[in-house]
Amino acid sequence: MENGNYLVVYLSILLALLSVATFFVVRQVLVTRRVETTLSDLQQKLSSTQGTALDYYEIGSILLDKKLYVQASVYLKQALKQLSEEEAENAVLIHNALGYAYFAQEQFDLAMREYKEALELRPDYVTALNNLANAYERKQMIPQALETYEKSLATEPDNETAKRRAASLRKRVA
Numbered sequence: 370m371e372n373g374n375y376l377v378v379y380l381s382i383l384l385a386l387l388s389v390a391t392f393f394v395v396r397q398v399l400v401t402r403r404v405e406t407t408l409s410d411l412q413q414k415l416s417s418t419q420g421t422a423l424d425y426y427e428i429g430s431i432l433l434d435k436k437l438y439v440q441a442s443v444y445l446k447q448a449l450k451q452l453s454e455e456e457a458e459n460a461v462l463i464h465n466a467l468g469y470a471y472f473a474q475e476q477f478d479l480a481m482r483e484y485k486e487a488l489e490l491r492p493d494y495v496t497a498l499n500n501l502a503n504a505y506e507r508k509q510m511i512p513q514a515l516e517t518y519e520k521s522l523a524t525e526p527d528n529e530t531a532k533r534r535a536a537s538l539r540k541r542v543a
Contacts, residue, residue, distance in 0.1 A: 404431060404434070407427070407431065408428065408431050408432075411424055411427060411428040411431075412428065415428065419451075420447075420451065421451060422448045422449075422451040422452045422453070422456050422459065422463070423448075423456075423459075424448075425444045425445065425447045425448035425451055426444075426445065426448040426459070426462070426463055426466070428444045429441045429442075429444035429445040429448060429463075429466060429467075429470075430466060432444060433466060433469060433470060433473075436473070438470045438471075438473045438474050439470075439474065441466075441470045442467060442470040442471065442474075445463055445466050445467040445470060446467065448463050449463050449464070449467070457490075458490075458491075460486075460487075460490055461487045461490045461491045461494055461497070462487075464483045464484070464486040464487035464490070464497075465483070465484065465487045465494070465496060465497045465500065467483045468480040468481070468482075468483030468484040468487065468497070468500055468501075468504075469500065471483060472500065472503070472504055472507075475507075477504050477507050477508050478508075480500070480504045481501060481504045481505070481508075484497045484498075484500050484501035484504060485501065488501065493524045495521050495524050495525045495528060495531075498517055498518075498520055498521035498524065498531075499518070499521055499528070499530050499531055499534075501517050502514045502515075502517035502518045502521065502531070502534065503534070505517060506534070506538070511538055511541060511542060512542070514534075514538055515535060515538040515539065515542065518531045518534050518535035518538065519535060522535060
């Protein structure tokens with residue numbers, strides 16, 4: 370009878386693990402399906418009509434997530450062209466996303482230009498500051514990278530990325 374109890378416990382644990390795994394697989398399938406449906410709908414919309422800046426930004430963001438950087442940059446550039454005066458505050462996000470697309474393609478000069486554009490529009494945008502500093506690092510422009518991380522920390526003192534990278538760069542400079 371003791372072996373029967375172990376068997377029930379073992380099967381219960383196995384069933385619980387399979388249930389958890391099934392939950393996560395089904396959840397991931399639903400998320401992926403939703404993203405693919407959104408992408409398909411946006412592509413159909415943009416092929417038949419002129420989209421808004423938000424439409425182009427959304428499709429660009431999806432393509433960035435899918436690591437399709439060249440295609441994403443095309444849509445993000447189009448988003449910048451479509452921006453209206455009322456949506457001008459969104460230009461910061463688009464410039465940052467476009468900078469990320471260029472950075473991922475190792476086009477660091479273009480990425481830095483886009484990050485700087487974002488920072489001209491909103492100098493306290495910490496994400497763009499971190500991204501610009503990272504681009505400086507990749508270009509081996511260590512003093513500029515350190516200075517940019519310091520600006521990021523001045524804006525957001527609890528920024529873990531900037532703290533860690535600035536400390537690392539200080540060691541390299543010293």
